[in-house]
Amino acid sequence: MADKGLIVSVSGPSGVGKGTVLKRVSEMIEQKWPGRASYSISATTRNPRPGETDGVEYHFRTKEEFEEMIRTGEIIEYDQYVGNYYGTPAAPLAEKVSQGKIVLCDITIEGSLAIEKKFGVDSVIIMLLPPSYAELEARLKGRGTEDDAKVSARLAKAREEIARAGEFEYAVQNNEVEQAAADIMKIIESEMLKTARQIQTIKNLE
Amino acid sequence: MADKGLIVSVSGPSGVGKGTVLKRVSEMIEQKWPGRASYSISATTRNPRPGETDGVEYHFRTKEEFEEMIRTGEIIEYDQYVGNYYGTPAAPLAEKVSQGKIVLCDITIEGSLAIEKKFGVDSVIIMLLPPSYAELEARLKGRGTEDDAKVSARLAKAREEIARAGEFEYAVQNNEVEQAAADIMKIIESEMLKTARQIQTIKNLE
Numbered sequence: 001m002a003d004k005g006l007i008v009s010v011s012g013p014s015g016v017g018k019g020t021v022l023k024r025v026s027e028m029i030e031q032k033w034p035g036r037a038s039y040s041i042s043a044t045t046r047n048p049r050p051g052e053t054d055g056v057e058y059h060f061r062t063k064e065e066f067e068e069m070i071r072t073g074e075i076i077e078y079d080q081y082v083g084n085y086y087g088t089p090a091a092p093l094a095e096k097v098s099q100g101k102i103v104l105c106d107i108t109i110e111g112s113l114a115i116e117k118k119f120g121v122d123s124v125i126i127m128l129l130p131p132s133y134a135e136l137e138a139r140l141k142g143r144g145t146e147d148d149a150k151v152s153a154r155l156a157k158a159r160e161e162i163a164r165a166g167e168f169e170y171a172v173q174n175n176e177v178e179q180a181a182a183d184i185m186k187i188i189e190s191e192m193l194k195t196a197r198q199i200q201t202i203k204n205l206e
Numbered sequence: 207m208a209d210k211g212l213i214v215s216v217s218g219p220s221g222v223g224k225g226t227v228l229k230r231v232s233e234m235i236e237q238k239w240p241g242r243a244s245y246s247i248s249a250t251t252r253n254p255r256p257g258e259t260d261g262v263e264y265h266f267r268t269k270e271e272f273e274e275m276i277r278t279g280e281i282i283e284y285d286q287y288v289g290n291y292y293g294t295p296a297a298p299l300a301e302k303v304s305q306g307k308i309v310l311c312d313i314t315i316e317g318s319l320a321i322e323k324k325f326g327v328d329s330v331i332i333m334l335l336p337p338s339y340a341e342l343e344a345r346l347k348g349r350g351t352e353d354d355a356k357v358s359a360r361l362a363k364a365r366e367e368i369a370r371a372g373e374f375e376y377a378v379q380n381n382e383v384e385q386a387a388a389d390i391m392k393i394i395e396s397e398m399l400k401t402a403r404q405i406q407t408i409k410n411l412e
Binding site: 166187 | 337371411
């Protein structure tokens with residue numbers, strides 16, 4: 001096993017279960033490689049809430065700092081919400097990879113594609129798929145937080161997003177959390193076996 | 207799971223244990239996907255021995271037929287031994303992939319590279335590595351079939367071959383048969399999760 005880490009970037013429609021599956025993947029990574037599981041931490045311009053620490057929940061930045069990060073390309077993807085920026089900074093990802101961490105990212109499609117472009121063999125991008133559109137609809141309705149019109153809009157967006165699965169290297173269907181997490185683990189373990197990551201192994205044959 | 211098959215092409219130095227590992231991989235495939243494990247069958251111009259059947263042990267061909275297969279590019283790689291040709295024909299591999307078989311090939315480096323070029327996403331190429339050169343030497347000597355000069359020559363060739371690992375997508379170290387076979391299985395399962403193989407899964411979401 002090479003000591004270099006890997007960015008595992010997962011995208012997929014709203015309601016598909018990215019958060020739950022990645023939490024389970026994180027546990028599986030810790031079981032197999034203790035100390036190596038990690039999450040991508042977003043940068044934001046909103047103020048820290050009581051108990052929040054810079055670099056833990058978020059990287060807290062001023063508006064000027066964030067806009068400078070956009071200009072320099074340091075922000076991989078970003079969005080604005082209630083007057084604040086939220087985005088994914090590249091430098092902490094690169095640092096974690098160099099520390100051997102397996103960094104899980106729950107990110108938009110554009111975010112995953114930007115990660116692959118920036119990090120190449122140090123990253124793998126996966127689209128998480130629902131068991132079916134009917135099941136995705138049921139999950140969205142089951143949340144009870146959105147009216148029918150919003151659910152319909154999310155389903156329409158889900159179809160658009162899934163139509164872009166071909167831009168991803170891998171697609172994992174989330175029929176059950178345990179199965180989806182195990183599939184993602186297989187992808188991670190397989191990535192670790194790529195020759196690009198095994199230069200040290202080959203040197204050590206001597 | 208897509209129903210299309212996959213060619214799993216494994217190369218590596220003499221004595222690294224390709225045959226033993228692939229036999230175990232074949233059993234693991236049968237356990238996970240009954241009826242889908244298969245081996246690449248070589249073509250040869252030597253005469254069938256008693257009990258041998260065309261298309262089982264070998265595809266038996268005349269010298270003229272074999273040379274025609276070389277001319278048309280139907281033979282992926284070939285060699286001559288005691289006046290007979292031995293080679294890997296492409297058509298049976300393509301047929302097995304279309305039948306959903308996972309076809310195991312124990313083949314030279316050039317053979318693996320030719321398979322990847324010809325079969326693209328329908329194939330995966332893996333280099334099998336020894337635990338160390340010292341251990342490879344011990345295994346070659348342990349066979350008891352070769353004198354020191356021949357073992358030295360094989361070791362020199364092993365170094366040349368392993369120096370080409372970077373031309374392969376994956377490298378698996380054969381520390382123990384069970385571990386090496388399990389690693390190859392992870393690669394196979396991960397290949398099955400590539401979006402290029404999941405077009406039908408995505409259609410079935412409707």
